[in-house]
Amino acid sequence: MEHAPEGDELSMNTESDRTTSRPAKPIAPAFNLAWHMSGEKEDKAKSVEWAKEGSIEFEDVSAKYLPNGDVVLKGVSLRVEGGSRVGVVGRTGCGKSTLLLTLQNMTIVVKGVVRVGGKQIADINTRTLRGNIGVVQQEVRLANGTIRDCIDPYGQHSDDAILGALEEVGMGSDVRSLPLGLLTELTDTTRLLSAGQRQLLGIARALLQSARIVVLDEPSSSVDEWTDAMVQGVMASAWREATVIMVAHRLSTVADTDVTIVMDEGRVVEVGRTRDLLNREGSELSRLTLNSG
Numbered sequence: 590m591e592h593a594p595e596g597d598e599l600s601m602n603t604e605s606d607r608t609t610s611r612p613a614k615p616i617a618p619a620f621n622l623a624w625h626m627s628g629e630k631e632d633k634a635k636s637v638e639w640a641k642e643g644s645i646e647f648e649d650v651s652a653k654y655l656p657n658g659d660v661v662l663k664g665v666s667l668r669v670e671g672g673s674r675v676g677v678v679g680r681t682g683c684g685k686s687t688l689l690l691t692l693q694n695m696t697i698v699v700k701g702v703v704r705v706g707g708k709q710i711a712d713i714n715t716r717t718l719r720g721n722i723g724v725v726q727q728e729v730r731l732a733n734g735t736i737r738d739c740i741d742p743y744g745q746h747s748d749d750a751i752l753g754a755l756e757e758v759g760m761g762s763d764v765r766s767l768p769l770g771l772l773t774e775l776t777d778t779t780r781l782l783s784a785g786q787r788q789l790l791g792i793a794r795a796l797l798q799s800a801r802i803v804v805l806d807e808p809s810s811s812v813d814e815w816t817d818a819m820v821q822g823v824m825a826s827a828w829r830e831a832t833v834i835m836v837a838h839r840l841s842t843v844a845d846t847d848v849t850i851v852m853d854e855g856r857v858v859e860v861g862r863t864r865d866l867l868n869r870e871g872s873e874l875s876r877l878t879l880n881s882g
């Protein structure tokens with residue numbers, strides 16, 4: 590399989606293929622420059638201009654999970670302009686979730702540089718970085734704590750604000766009707782809420798952050814129609830201007846992106862405008878078997 594051609598600037602003129610009037614976004618794939626990882630961490634609470642700009646850049650990034658473990662991401666280079674909607678696809682175990690975790694500084698980067706809004710994430714206070722990236726996990730983890738803890742882990746928001754975010758994802762009345770409401774233990778949600786509803790809790794948390802960058806790891810299991818409609822609604826409203834990178838298992842999710850990144854065995858093997866890749870016979874994307882619907 591071939592890598593995306595280096596320096597081949599793709600002009601993403603997606604306005605015509607989408608029903609929204611979001612401006613077209615360019616993406617420039619793979620390039621190589623010297624890498625460095627130095628720099629003092631700073632208090633980012635003072636300045637989060639980088640987060641507002643919303644661009645994301647991986648420059649020849651290799652990453653692993655454990656100091657003695659195997660390298661999982663292998664020389665990944667990509668550039669996503671702020672406000673783009675990007676799908677990440679590829680077979681199970683190819684590194685899609687690892688790519689998203691690396692953006693959150695949750696892996697060990699052994700080579701290369703990751704930048705958000707032009708700033709190296711190695712220079713950004715980790716909590717500030719994560720506080721500015723809305724994350725919707727592949728599966729909502731059932732840790733100890735309540736629904737409230739899950740949606741507002743740092744206890745920064747009022748109950749009204751949390752319930753407002755839940756309303757936005759259609760979960761307001763579901764949570765209000767639970768005997769303990771926001772104070773329902775997460776472990777109890779396995780029997781009280783569906784998998785789709787639990788994922789909506791994760792979306793409510795990301796909404797409350799008002800993050801300019803959102804990463805969304807679509808569950809590989811099927812998503813019910815209600816959850817799907819809610820996610821689409823949030824995409825079209827609250828996240829309309831956000832940079833959204835989503836791991837996609839379904840053709841319908843891919844079809845709603847501007848740009849698709851195809852991964853295989855820890856590498857980016859194709860990047861380009863989604864519509865072009867879907868239409869191009871022999872593209873890596875068209876050769877993948879994605880879930881329909």
Ligand SMILES: Nc1ncnc2c1ncn2[C@@H]1O[C@H](COP(=O)(O)OP(=O)(O)OP(=O)(O)O)[C@@H](O)[C@H]1O
Pocket residue numbers: 654655658661679680681682683684685686687688727809
């Ligand atoms: N926490 C971890 N510690 C060590 N290795 C891991 C960890 N998570 C994933 N890996 C390994 O990294 C590689 C990439 O996994 P990753 O979860 O990124 O794949 P994926 O593309 O998201 O797969 P899926 O479609 O099944 O979610 C795999 O070989 C996997 O076994």
Ligand SMILES: [Mg+2]
Pocket residue numbers: 685686687727806836
């Ligand atoms: Mg995954």
